[in-house]
Amino acid sequence: MVQYVSPPLDLSFAALSDATRRGIIDQLGRGDASITSLADKFQMTLTGMKKHVQVLERAGLVVTQKVGRVRTCKLGKRGLKAEAEWIEAHRKLFEARFEALDEIISEMKQEGSDESAS
Amino acid sequence: MVQYVSPPLDLSFAALSDATRRGIIDQLGRGDASITSLADKFQMTLTGMKKHVQVLERAGLVVTQKVGRVRTCKLGKRGLKAEAEWIEAHRKLFEARFEALDEIISEMKQEGSDESAS
DNA sequence: TACATACTGAACCATATAGTTCAGTATGTA
DNA sequence: TACATACTGAACTATATGGTTCAGTATGTA
Incomplete structure (x- = not known):
């Protein structure tokens, strides 16, 4: 059981201040997605997408899990x-x-x- | 490809991602204030406070009006x-x-x- | 007139962000 | 085994942010 200290509003509002990241949240609302599929959808390099996902993760808005070679991203239970x-x-x-x-x-x-x- | 564009949210969420600026909104909720009084309250230089207020203004969250030598800040009617x-x-x-x-x-x-x- | 107050703008600094490329590693598949 | 896929990390670029100082300008007051 992982206990997250509720990340400060600084991090989540900053995460939400980017249209791509709001789009990622939108997308994850339609279903979980890999880094690759998100990178395709938003026309961005894998590395660039990974950074966005990391920002969302740090803010607690998204959680990811790597299985095999695929890292799957989904909405975090913490919500908004x-x-x-x-x-x-x-x-x-x-x-x-x-x-x-x-x-x-x-x-x-x-x-x-x-x-x-x- | 999914292209999300909404600059207003970019600006307002970015504005809200700073604790000082959220504090300014809090303060303006209690009454209008000059740049100087805000700078005092948040222990910051005038110039620094002016920048924060400008960020809030660009986001439409705050409006200001200069009368004489005093610039008064208040909450914008656009709201949240x-x-x-x-x-x-x-x-x-x-x-x-x-x-x-x-x-x-x-x-x-x-x-x-x-x-x-x- | 002289002085204080309130702001303004330019310049600087350190750090962060949004993106890239390139060179890997790890994993799945034929 | 060989090859493709999926991610990872370092390094680099350009720009933005949050703050400062310093040198003004404009305005109010004694």
């Missing part, structure tokens, strides 16, 4: 619970802010000043 | 909707995979009556 919780909690924060302020009016008013330098 | 949707959709994917595993197991149990053995 911690990430969903952070997002949901802070979504509420965003919404609470907008209820507190009269956003639309302040938005319409602000045309006069700087907006955003640089 | 797209991120929440991606996470939730894929959380279901993770769960579906594990249910699918159960299905495969039960299919294997009744395999004797079905099709040709391979």
Whole structure:
């Protein structure tokens, strides 16, 4: 029984910040896959794909197992619970802010000043 | 070949992959803040804080407005909707995979009556 | 006017990322 | 045995990140 220390959100959000890696998760949702099949699907070298998979593994989002010469990748049981919780909690924060302020009016008013330098 | 392109999620997940930036969002949930006050709170140079805020701005998570010499930062009205949707959709994917595993197991149990053995 | 405050931009540094190629090793198959 | 397949690791490239310092500019205040 392997006990994973819940990897920090740093690692999982960083893993999710790449479209290829989100695609890999998508793909693994349709079925387990070898490094080679993923590399084919995403038009990338084996070595490049292996690196992506390692990033996902480090984040705990994917687990892999090598049988014979094939390393099979599948979604990790850890899932996206911690990430969903952070997002949901802070979504509420965003919404609470907008209820507190009269956003639309302040938005319409602000045309006069700087907006955003640089 | 599968080509996944969604730059907004790239930017926002990357923005969220840093604990300081998640902290800034947390802080802005409690009230708008200047660059200086954020730099103080997170024990960082002004320049360093400005960079973090720019990352959050590029991702659309924060908006800023300069009035006089003070740049005020607040949560962007775009919120975390797209991120929440991606996470939730894929959380279901993770769960579906594990249910699918159960299905495969039960299919294997009744395999004797079905099709040709391979 | 003089001075402090708040930010801005350029430049630098160390490390990480996303990818590659090339040279292996290990495994399966004819 | 010979050959193909599947991965692995090192090394290299280019760019991004997270931080700094230093030298400004713009703005508010006494």
